[in-house]
Amino acid sequence: GDSVTQMEGPVTLSEEAFLTINCTYTATGYPSLFWYVQYPGEGLQLLLKATKADDKGSNKGFEATYRKETTSFHLEKGSVQVSDSAVYFCALSDSGAGSYQLTFGKGTKLSVIP
Amino acid sequence: GAVVSQHPSRVICKSGTSVKIECRSLDFQATTMFWYRQFPKQSLMLMATSNEGSKATYEQGVEKDKFLINHASLTLSTLTVTSAHPEDSSFYICSAAPPDFAGHYEQYFGPGTRLTVT
Numbered sequence: 001g002d003s004v005t006q007m008e009g010p011v012t013l014s015e016e017a018f019l020t021i022n023c024t025y026t027a028t029g030y031p032s033l034f035w036y037v038q039y040p041g042e043g044l045q046l047l048l049k050a051t052k053a054d055d056k057g058s059n060k061g062f063e064a065t066y067r068k069e070t071t072s073f074h075l076e077k078g079s080v081q082v083s084d085s086a087v088y089f090c091a092l093s094d095s096g097a098g099s100y101q102l103t104f105g106k107g108t109k110l111s112v113i114p
Numbered sequence: 115g116a117v118v119s120q121h122p123s124r125v126i127c128k129s130g131t132s133v134k135i136e137c138r139s140l141d142f143q144a145t146t147m148f149w150y151r152q153f154p155k156q157s158l159m160l161m162a163t164s165n166e167g168s169k170a171t172y173e174q175g176v177e178k179d180k181f182l183i184n185h186a187s188l189t190l191s192t193l194t195v196t197s198a199h200p201e202d203s204s205f206y207i208c209s210a211a212p213p214d215f216a217g218h219y220e221q222y223f224g225p226g227t228r229l230t231v232t
Binding site: 032034036041042043044045046049089093101102104105106107109 | 228
């Protein structure tokens with residue numbers, strides 16, 4: 001079955017540091033890949049997405065590239081801010097599985113300190 | 115952008131009572147809605163998938179008689195936790211999915227409902 005593996009947290013960084021959160025996946029079809037962010041006490045917000053190989057999703061300074069050869073979709077940001085502190089979820093939607101359900105990774109908690 | 119609301123945002127109920135949570139897509143029609151449960155410091159667990167006008171599809175291990183889902187219109191789905199017990203206390207999140215032009219569903223999430231059963 002489909003699965004998403006992302007690096008375990010928590011991750012603590014100083015403001016303006018470089019961020020990488022690794023995410024790899026297994027899927028039976030041709031998945032779309034997503035990063036969602038959850039701020040404390042809130043639901044999930046879509047951060048960025050990529051629907052085919054070599055696509056780069058980007059938003060709010062975050063980027064992730066769909067790498068089919070390595071089945072990865074790592075999240076990066078060049079300079080994090082305190083306001084980026086949240087839990088980040090990597091997810092996939094696999095049309096080849098016959099449905100459009102999202103499969104989530106376990107989430108990575110990011111804390112950015114001033 | 116697509117907005118999904120949930121009501122209530124927080125609810126406290128007594129053990130043995132039932133509580134209904136509403137999920138609405140405010141500016142689009144959602145043919146499919148999903149209900150998730152999130153335990154503290156854990157990922158989202160899909161409970162069920164509901165399609166407008168048909169019965170919900172429950173994930174393995176989710177009691178359909180306990181978690182009643184109704185998707186009566188293209189903008190509203192409800193989750194009713196029947197005979198709630200303290201172990202049902204959790205954060206419940208819904209999402210709604212309109213199909214995009216490529217046929218890939220993108221889910222838009224509600225802000226969640228914190229249920230506490232005393």
